Amino acid sequence: MIMAICCLIIETLESFYQGMPDTRKLSSAMFRSFFGRDTTLDVFAGDNDWFYKDIRCGILHQSEARNGWRIVRRGRLLDKSRKSINATKFIRELRTIVDTYAEQLEKDEEIWLKFKKKMKAVCKNCD
Template sequence: MYRSNTPYISFQYKTQDYLNLNLSTNSDETTFRIAVDIFIDRVRSRFLDQIHILATDCDRNGFSIMALECLLVETFAQFYDGIDDTVGVSKTKYVDFLTSNLHCFPSRTAAIRFYSDIRCGILHQAQSKPRSALTFNKTTAIEFANSFLMVSVDRFVEEMDTYFHNYCHDLQNPNNVLLRSNFIQKMDYI
């Protein structure tokens, strides 16, 4: 995003603010904390704040919420794996991320169905596919039975919020060298 001909990496931070950090896995904790703050501001200001506004009426806004959440899943997968994009490996990376990092998926089959029926359905056809549905106010985010996938939008938002919080917390640990290295790879690409 550009404001006054200046590129911004997030709402509050200019791209140059991040570049000036010269971030590496050996950066001191203050420098790394600033980088994580930039990431948090980027995700919150561009996506999570809007999701939470829409979530005040999940029944009306479920498809819009899930479109944003599906976008974030792919983005979080790229940060987690330290890859620039998922061209050619989107399905694999997406499903791997869902099954490894979101604890609401009962099986890999359910995650594959989420990818095809929810992610691809909403992002490519503006609909969920016939073997799936969006709902809200369920006890779990994902229900998968008799080959039918039910996604509780409000619970899925909670799952993603928890993941985001835990990921940002884990980035603060200097012993998480691979996580930090992957984070830097993606941030540098951005």
């Protein structure tokens, strides 16, 4: 459940970062871009979109991680040799990234303009 929520947050947050009104058919690109940012979660970048395919798609479509990956509550954030992700550490790091984004909104005009563009699309979807 934690990782499913994290995946929703990642795609949503990245769409706000980019000012993307919609991410249809762009989900893998959203994850690639998010993990490419200079954050503590950049350890999930690269490697042929494995996180998107094996974690995000596995959890959201089949309620399970794929390709031998396990979601755990102990250990390192990412252990590639054991194919495990610590969900507790992951959500803590993601929360820090969201907090940083909120701070950037107050200081960075470009980020604010992209936020407004995305929020316009969100509001339009409410019509």
